Amino acid sequence: MAIDKSSSALLQHLLYLTTPETVSNMAKNLGQSRRKIYYHLDKINEALPESIPPLTPLSRIGLLLTPEQKEACRLLLEQMDSYSYMLNSQERIQLLTLYIVIATERVTIEKMQQLTEVSRNTVLSDLSEMRRLLRLDQFQLTLTTTKTQGYVLRAQPFVKLQYVYHLLYSIFSDGAAPFLSIVxxxxxxxxxxxxxxxxxxxxxxxxxTIVGKQINRQELTLLTQIFPYLLQAYRNMNLDAEQKAVLQVDFAQVHERVEYKAAQYFADCLQASKEIHLDCIEVEILTILLLSYRKDRDLHATSEDFVDLRTTLEHYIWYFQNQSKYIVDKPEELLNQLTMHFKALLFRKRYGIFSKNPLLEQIKSKYPDLFAYCRVTAKLLEEAWEVQLTDDDIADVSIQMGGSLKTPVDKGQEILHIYLVSDEGIAIQKMLLKQIQYHLPNEMIHAVFTTEQYRSVEDLLEVDLVITTSEGFEVAAPTLQVSPILESRDIHRIQQFIHEPGSLSSGLELRQQLEKLLSPYVSSPDDMKALRYQIEKLYGQRMNLSQRMEGE
Structure with a gap:
């Protein structure tokens, strides 16, 4: 059973929720009554397969779809045709924005009403929300009106192309099938x-064959969907000779790449078969997309044009192994894969080509350690190339690294997740690591971090023990402060924890317990801090004395 147009609005709203929402808030957000919301929920539940739990709001909590329910609801939406599908506010704004940038006719309120099939007030509300989103957006476009063109989006040509690509990527990556048909x-x-x-x-x-590369098939599908819209948006700008000259300066370096020859060949095919002519800038735009998309194969990965890139990546592979618990199985093979990947990534960064990894959340959830190591070590690449890598980029790197690693420990061995944190410099970090490896040869140190690095990935790690040289280092995990040059009592305390992991409380837990005990007697925060410090100091001295006596 397929749902009708009126129920689809609620279904789409539920799919976008990331936190539970009550029926009252749903009614408010959708402009409907609570009774109507319950009516639509009943219709949706009737349409869902029997194996899927019904969508039932919890009292005072609300409703948030499970992954299983989300997948079933997406299938329901895909079964709807474009005539029975009701656009939600986000889809209306995306459609209106795309219409404004590609329309060759004067854009008016009436035409936008016909396009979205909503009232004049709803269109005005959507335009107001569009302006708000544009002000917050990194591209900083402005929505204005003129007598000849009606509604127009203003920006520098290159920036506008970047924005349109970002918009199209979002639509075709995340849009429901009926919405794509409507577009x-x-x-x-x-x-x-x-x-x-x-x-x-x-x-x-x-x-x-011309480029000696195989573009990822998902990226290729995206190219065939996006490029015609991007082409229309560029043509609708009606650039003068001076503006075109500025764009050509930005695009000049792509002429040196083999992808430019492939784009020229493709343009010739369009002209010969379909009488669709691409000018020089349109060929350059196609070249940039070919350069930016991920490749599954690249015969030019070892080209001399990318010697500096490969040198940086060789250093990165060494640095990654030095900073983490992992060992690369086939470094040369990994180097070729990373070269192929980062060639495309750097072109994406150079030209602002938006990209995301659909597996990001799964990678962060299932392989948090690997993701954390890649995030920390990627600072080397960011500094070398003066780029900023997003979480989606780090997920890409995690996939590349994860497929080339071998585990250096037996699977049957129980492993403690031990991390070193030191701000004393790389030399001290290395010395501390070597000392612990010498005294504890059977234990695996998962990584060496600075305080800043550790805090940036702390929520992603599973931690049994943090060994730090920093005084006052407060984290939720059990923590041992040691001297940069390990003393006998430091080794004893570490060994004691390893043999009895529950024997130590974390520094943060001890502080919380002390503050709870002292709060009825000490009201001043400063006095509380001073007294707590003295107690901690006495406690530490007592522990050290006990350990020395046990050692004797």
């Missing part, structure tokens, strides 16, 4: 999309 039909690009896809399928094998 194609409402914006009258069905014929252009079909022509472009046909030529792409016919010529792509030859294009990959």
């Amino acid at each position: 194609k039909e409402k914006l009258n690009l069905v014929a252009l999309l079909a022509d472009f896809e046909q030529i792409a399928r016919q010529e792509w094998i030859h294009l990959e």
Whole structure:
């Protein structure tokens, strides 16, 4: 059973929720009554398969879909056709924005009403929200009106192209199938999309032969969906000769790449088969996309053009192994894979081509240690190339690294998650690591961090013990402060914890207990801190004395 248009709005709203929402708030956000919300929930539950638990709001908590329910609800939406599908506010704004940037006619309120099939007030509300989002957006576009064009988005040409690509990427990566159908039909690009896809399928094998690379098939599908819209947005800018000259300066370096020859060949095919002409800037835009997309194979990964890139990545592989518990199985093979990956990534950074990893949350959840090591060690790459790597970029690196690692310990051995934290410099960090490895040869130190590095990934790590040289280092995990040059009592305390992991309380837990005990008697925060410090100091001296006596 498929749901109707009126129930789809609630279903889409539920899919976007990240925290539980009460029925009252749903009614308020959707402009409906509580009774109507319950009615739509009943209809949705009737349409769901019997194996899926019903969508039932909890009293005073609300409703948040489980992953299983989300997948089933997405399938329900995909079963709807474009005529029975109701756009939510986010989809309306995306559709209106795309319409404004590609429309060749004057954009008016009335035409936007026809496009979205909503009232004038709703369109005005959507435009107001669009302006708010544009002010917050990194691209800083402005929505204005003119007598000749109606509503227009203003920005520098290159920035506008980046924004449109970002918008299209979001639509085609996350959009529901009925919404994508509406976008194609409402914006009258069905014929252009079909022509472009046909030529792409016919010529792509030859294009990959020209460049000596195989583009990831998901990226290739995205290219065939996005490029025609991007092409229309560029043409709708009606740039003068001076503006085109500025763009060509920005795009000049792509002429040196083999992807430019492939883009020229593809443009010739479009002209010959479909009489669709691409000018020089449009060919350059296509080249940039070809350069930016992920590759599954690259015959030019060892090219002399990328010697500096490979040198940096060789250093990174060494640094990653030095900082983490992992060992790379085949360094040369990994180097080639990373070179292929980062060639595309640096072009994405250079031209602002948006990209995300759909496996990000799964990687952070299932492989938190690997993700954390990649996040910390990636600072080396960011500094070398003067770029900022997002979590999606780190997830990409985690996949590359994870497929090339071997585990240096037996699977049957119980492993404690021990981390070193020191701000004394790299030399002291290395010495501390070697000392602990010498005295505790059977234990695995998972990583060596600075305080800043540890705090940046603390919530991703499973930690049994933190060994630190920093005084006053407060974390939730059990913590041992040691001297940079280990003394006998330091070794004894570490060994004691390893043999009896529950024998030590964390510094943070001890402080919390002391503050709880002292609070009825000491009201001043400063006095509380001073007294707590004295007690901790006495406690530490007593522990050290006991350990020395036991050692004797």
